[in-house]
Amino acid sequence: MTQFQGSHILSVNQLDLDAINTIFNVATQMTPYALRQKRTRVLEGAVLGNLFFEPSTRTRVSFGCAFNLLGGHVRETTGMASSSLSKGESLYDTARVLSTYSDVIAMRHPEPFSVQEFSVGSRVPVINGGDGTNEHPTQALLDLFTIQKELAEANRGINGLHIAMVGDLRFGRTVHSLSRLLCMYKNVTFTLVSPSELSMPEYVLSDIEKAGHQIKITDQLEGHLDKADILYLTRIQEERFPSQEEANKYRGKFRLNKGIYTQHCKSNTVIMHPLPRDSRAAANELDNDLNSHPNLAIFRQADNGLLIRMALFALTLGVDTQLKQYESPVNWYSRKADF
Amino acid sequence: MTQFQGSHILSVNQLDLDAINTIFNVATQMTPYALRQKRTRVLEGAVLGNLFFEPSTRTRVSFGCAFNLLGGHVRETTGMASSSLSKGESLYDTARVLSTYSDVIAMRHPEPFSVQEFSVGSRVPVINGGDGTNEHPTQALLDLFTIQKELAEANRGINGLHIAMVGDLRFGRTVHSLSRLLCMYKNVTFTLVSPSELSMPEYVLSDIEKAGHQIKITDQLEGHLDKADILYLTRIQEERFPSQEEANKYRGKFRLNKGIYTQHCKSNTVIMHPLPRDSRAAANELDNDLNSHPNLAIFRQADNGLLIRMALFALTLGVDTQLKQYESPVNWYSRKADF
Amino acid sequence: MTQFQGSHILSVNQLDLDAINTIFNVATQMTPYALRQKRTRVLEGAVLGNLFFEPSTRTRVSFGCAFNLLGGHVRETTGMASSSLSKGESLYDTARVLSTYSDVIAMRHPEPFSVQEFSVGSRVPVINGGDGTNEHPTQALLDLFTIQKELAEANRGINGLHIAMVGDLRFGRTVHSLSRLLCMYKNVTFTLVSPSELSMPEYVLSDIEKAGHQIKITDQLEGHLDKADILYLTRIQEERFPSQEEANKYRGKFRLNKGIYTQHCKSNTVIMHPLPRDSRAAANELDNDLNSHPNLAIFRQADNGLLIRMALFALTLGVDTQLKQYESPVNWYSRKADF
Known part of the structure; x- marks a missing residue:
């Protein structure tokens, strides 16, 4: 069990060299799954809440795909208009409700420090996917x-x-x-x-x-x-x-x-x-x-983003040591990529 | 097999005390899955059509997550703009086409009684997720x-x-x-x-x-x-x-x-x-x-909403007695929630 | 292995009678899965990138459902506003990045020949879901x-x-x-x-x-x-x-x-x-x-669309001969449809 299990990932400031090396080590182990040389179902049955209150196609899809590659399901929301936030709901309330619906949350929001505020009300680990001008760890x-x-x-x-x-x-x-x-x-x-x-x-x-x-x-x-x-x-x-x-x-x-x-x-x-x-x-x-x-x-940066996000999901949900246990061969055509 | 199998859930008026007790009984059995103490793959391979012609983040995500927690896939649509409804398509046509794509449908729509009208054309059970000023069963x-x-x-x-x-x-x-x-x-x-x-x-x-x-x-x-x-x-x-x-x-x-x-x-x-x-x-x-x-x-109301929706999917698809048969332990970190 | 494995499906012009008969033959084999008489997990672990840069509810849902019915996950994007394309990103860049996130892509875009341009940068097979006034194969x-x-x-x-x-x-x-x-x-x-x-x-x-x-x-x-x-x-x-x-x-x-x-x-x-x-x-x-x-x-046309899209996914990913190997009975209520 690492320090990451059950923790939020809100800022690069919370990371020291040891933490970074742990993440990079797990990210490296994700390579064969991202390349579709093998697959793993280590998070089968888990649900990611992919909450993009500010739209961002590539980051949203990258988080969602990272979770799918570990075997999990993804529920998403995009934009603010359809959200209760526009009716005066607090981030605390939103977090209390939406965090019931998933095992981990990736969140982007236009307001600086909003993800941190949200994490206070969340019952599950929250990963900052960009909070305005503040951070995009x-x-x-x-x-x-x-x-x-x-x-x-x-x-x-x-x-x-x-x-x-x-x-x-x-x-x-x-x-x-x-x-x-x-x-x-x-x-x-x-x-x-x-x-x-x-x-x-x-x-x-x-x-x-x-x-x-x-x-x-x-x-x-x-x-x-x-x-x-x-x-x-x-x-x-x-x-x-x-x-x-x-x-x-x-x-x-x-x-x-x-x-x-x-x-x-x-x-x-x-x-x-x-x-x-x-x-x-x-x-x-x-x-x-x-x-x-x-x-x-x-x-290659974008490719590596997939590996990093897979690693953070595996670490916060504590399955980084179980990847091989849930592994199986890939039975469909898969292209050679240049990770 | 209950009275719910293959049926639409359109209004609270169609429910008597027996029906309600059946739903609550199944909802209670859903608790360990919602709390991630166990998981079940009872609906693996099934598809939910989560049709939100009126946006509603929390209800939409709650329906979708409930289906994921039973092992199924979710296809969604949000809003009217991108929909053929705005080009004069009848709800009957929409239902005939979209109901081919799923095993069960959850639907929200701004017009009263629109979900009922849709259900006439649907080939699969339809659950009313709110039809304007009418109902939100x-x-x-x-x-x-x-x-x-x-x-x-x-x-x-x-x-x-x-x-x-x-x-x-x-x-x-x-x-x-x-x-x-x-x-x-x-x-x-x-x-x-x-x-x-x-x-x-x-x-x-x-x-x-x-x-x-x-x-x-x-x-x-x-x-x-x-x-x-x-x-x-x-x-x-x-x-x-x-x-x-x-x-x-x-x-x-x-x-x-x-x-x-x-x-x-x-x-x-x-x-x-x-x-x-x-x-x-x-x-x-x-x-x-x-x-x-x-x-x-x-x-806790929002938490219970997840249980109710899981129960309605299990009942309309007739798998309420098979939950344990498809059960397995949860292998990832899961928070203690207060359901 | 067919000619389709690893190939793009961009235009009807690339198809001869043999190719068409191959597609129709596989589409026919998809019928029991689409009717939920049986299910197959042949693409479990695979990810579809369902990129609808122009909205189209029914075609998008049809592609997504077709992939789910083969056991795979679906990541989606709808519309242009939230996309980097509106910030001057080339289709080549978009393709290089987004194609990392999936095993196959279905794409709709308002500009004629845009899907073809995108396919040049893609590392995975691209299926044209409609490119403006050009084609909708x-x-x-x-x-x-x-x-x-x-x-x-x-x-x-x-x-x-x-x-x-x-x-x-x-x-x-x-x-x-x-x-x-x-x-x-x-x-x-x-x-x-x-x-x-x-x-x-x-x-x-x-x-x-x-x-x-x-x-x-x-x-x-x-x-x-x-x-x-x-x-x-x-x-x-x-x-x-x-x-x-x-x-x-x-x-x-x-x-x-x-x-x-x-x-x-x-x-x-x-x-x-x-x-x-x-x-x-x-x-x-x-x-x-x-x-x-x-x-x-x-x-019935819409129903057949599901079969055709399932067939194209199976063919481009080379799993058309493995359907039965990953087959299992359906354990939930399924309606009789008129495919």
């Missing part, structure tokens, strides 16, 4: 897990890593949470590339410095990427800006394509992005001409 | 089941019950259906507390009187609750009023909190509410200061 | 399968068929795809009944002629139906017209009811319609007075 975990796996290909660990974070570092909660996780490792170098209006918040910088890591700040993409092991690009989220005109000012200024990559990066620099990316011609932040490049890890 | 059943269970704690039955119904008794279909069910018992006293504009309809009063029960009518909460075994509060549903101003007039006038409860009720009076309740400070109809009171049964 | 297959089954009742095959297609032949993609499939058979007569503004497109007519079949074109329903074995009615889709006034002009002009049927058709003419039909009094295109007529095949 499974994204941070899948990013870190991807970094670890990509570096392991080159027989390296996370200690000593050089990461360049590019784009909207002010509003992008993924880079905040990832930075916090990286602070637990040793001797990390952060190159932070953004327009000055969208620079990394002070409290994140302060955390990085306290942890003894190195920071380089710039507003130029070119000339600052040559030492990076990981290039983490983020979308300039246009809905954050007061107007479309304001948003347009930054379009394309922090754009990566094959030419820039080849000229300015090491040959083994890994390219990451939390997705979705804007693939329209004018807006491209990460060009399609890198789609078949082996160092492009953006789809 | 599973709510009435879970309310009655809760009353029976709460009174049983004090070694009492429903005969001789004193119930106080408070709030909007005119538009609240839950109190109408519950009253009708209580008419089948003996020697019940109804204290009806509402503003005169929202008083209990004549036809309900007439039914209660014909059944030989006692009625007390008042528009004052205080001073009329001291004999009540059950205090059934209802939300003043603001969307029923012509304007928000009209609605505001009644805000807080039939509000229960710890002070009023302690002063005006017996120490074992059970507090019920169909939920959701409005928990905003100004609007509170049932204050949060009673949240941890042992007599507050509002969340 | 499972509808065409279920229509053809229905024709074959209905004619088989009279000991006939499709060769030598006389079919009358009525209504909106210009925008109705179902009649285009069905015509293309019928071209593979021998000696078919097409009677095409529509207002001239809504007549069959030239490229379809040209295909029919090249295949050596006979065409009769008219704008009058009465007097042209007496030789038809199959009467295929289509809805005049009012949303295709520039205005409601324009749409109203055609209301009721191609309407079938019991009187017209009895007077103008052979006694064994089979009535088909892709549904939904507009059942409002003024708009009726196919009157309810034929609802209990044994030759009305419109609900």
Whole structure:
């Protein structure tokens, strides 16, 4: 039994290195099930409450699929309109009622700290699937897990890593949470590339410095990427800006394509992005001409998200040691994926 | 085989005391499965069509989860916009087509008697999940089941019950259906507390009187609750009023909190509410200061709803006697709930 | 192993007579499972990604139920609003990410050829559930399968068929795809009944002629139906017209009811319609007075859709020969349906 059994997963702040290694260890064991090389029915009969009070297709489907792959059923809700929350119901009441209907809950909500508030009323473990501008811990975990796996290909660990974070570092909660996780490792170098209006918040910088890591700040993409092991690009989220005109000012200024990559990066620099990316011609932040490049890890990130979410379900429900016991072969056609 | 096998559940009027006792008996047998002490796969391979042409998160999820807990799959639809009904399709056609896709249907629809109309075209049993201002029979059943269970704690039955119904008794279909069910018992006293504009309809009063029960009518909460075994509060549903101003007039006038409860009720009076309740400070109809009171049964009502719905699926599909045959232990972490 | 294993089903153009017969053969084997006479768990543990970027209740539920009936889980998404597609994500990216989460995908999308574009990025088989004005291949297959089954009742095959297609032949993609499939058979007569503004497109007519079949074109329903074995009615889709006034002009002009049927058709003419039909009094295109007529095949079409979709899942996932191996009896009440 791990510390996770029966616990909520609300924030990366509740995790130490031991906890992270436990999650990554279980996530790795999930690979054959996610690849459909084998199947497991370890959660057959269990029910996930997949509560997306803010819509998010890919995260919702990823949580739901992760639970199905462990053999469980999924009940879902999407959006606020149909919800009693819009009639003045408290998150406590919602939690007391809806948590009766499931064994574990994954929840997204537009309000910061709403998932935490909900968890107080919940009778079952709650996993934060994103609470507004606050946190999205499974994204941070899948990013870190991807970094670890990509570096392991080159027989390296996370200690000593050089990461360049590019784009909207002010509003992008993924880079905040990832930075916090990286602070637990040793001797990390952060190159932070953004327009000055969208620079990394002070409290994140302060955390990085306290942890003894190195920071380089710039507003130029070119000339600052040559030492990076990981290039983490983020979308300039246009809905954050007061107007479309304001948003347009930054379009394309922090754009990566094959030419820039080849000229300015090491040959083994890994390219990451939390997705979705804007693939329209004018807006491209990460060009399609890198789609078949082996160092492009953006789809492997999504793959790893499935593994992380499977691991968190197995850990919070305490079945991480029973996976093989409920295992059986896959009897249908399954494609070879590149996890 | 019971009378329920292959039958529709459309109205509380189709139920007599024997039928109700059968449902409650099966619902009680569902408790260990709902509490995840055991699981059953009695409906593995069966499909529920969970058709919510009017959105309702908690009722929809409760029906869906109830079916999952019996081992079955759930297919859902929410809202009218995406439905062919908006293109002039008849409920008969919709029923003929959608009932091919499932073994049983739970349906909510904004139009009174629409579920009944749908059931004519359906090839499988249809359970009414609420048809506008008409009926919501599973709510009435879970309310009655809760009353029976709460009174049983004090070694009492429903005969001789004193119930106080408070709030909007005119538009609240839950109190109408519950009253009708209580008419089948003996020697019940109804204290009806509402503003005169929202008083209990004549036809309900007439039914209660014909059944030989006692009625007390008042528009004052205080001073009329001291004999009540059950205090059934209802939300003043603001969307029923012509304007928000009209609605505001009644805000807080039939509000229960710890002070009023302690002063005006017996120490074992059970507090019920169909939920959701409005928990905003100004609007509170049932204050949060009673949240941890042992007599507050509002969340146990929701729990009992799960049991009732599981029972109705088992009965209409004729598997109520097979539950144990498909039983197995639960192998994951499960919280202790307070059913 | 068939040619279908691991393949996309995007268009009727990719199918020859052998392929069609393979599909129909497997669809026929699905009948006892769809009728709940038996169940099969052949796809237990598999996940369907049911991606309806354009809403369609009946087609979505039909795909999802078909997968459940084979024992698999279903993850769904409905509409575009909540999707990253609206933020400029390419179909390639969407496909790369979402196809990680499932073993097979059924997809509907409003843009012609979008499903094909999506399939390029998908790691798993994609089945086209309708891509705008382009194709809806499972509808065409279920229509053809229905024709074959209905004619088989009279000991006939499709060769030598006389079919009358009525209504909106210009925008109705179902009649285009069905015509293309019928071209593979021998000696078919097409009677095409529509207002001239809504007549069959030239490229379809040209295909029919090249295949050596006979065409009769008219704008009058009465007097042209007496030789038809199959009467295929289509809805005049009012949303295709520039205005409601324009749409109203055609209301009721191609309407079938019991009187017209009895007077103008052979006694064994089979009535088909892709549904939904507009059942409002003024708009009726196919009157309810034929609802209990044994030759009305419109609900059998929907039933057959379930069989076709089950067959396509079994074929693309290569489990069509394993159905019986995972079979078990049905232990719950199941209605007799008229497949």
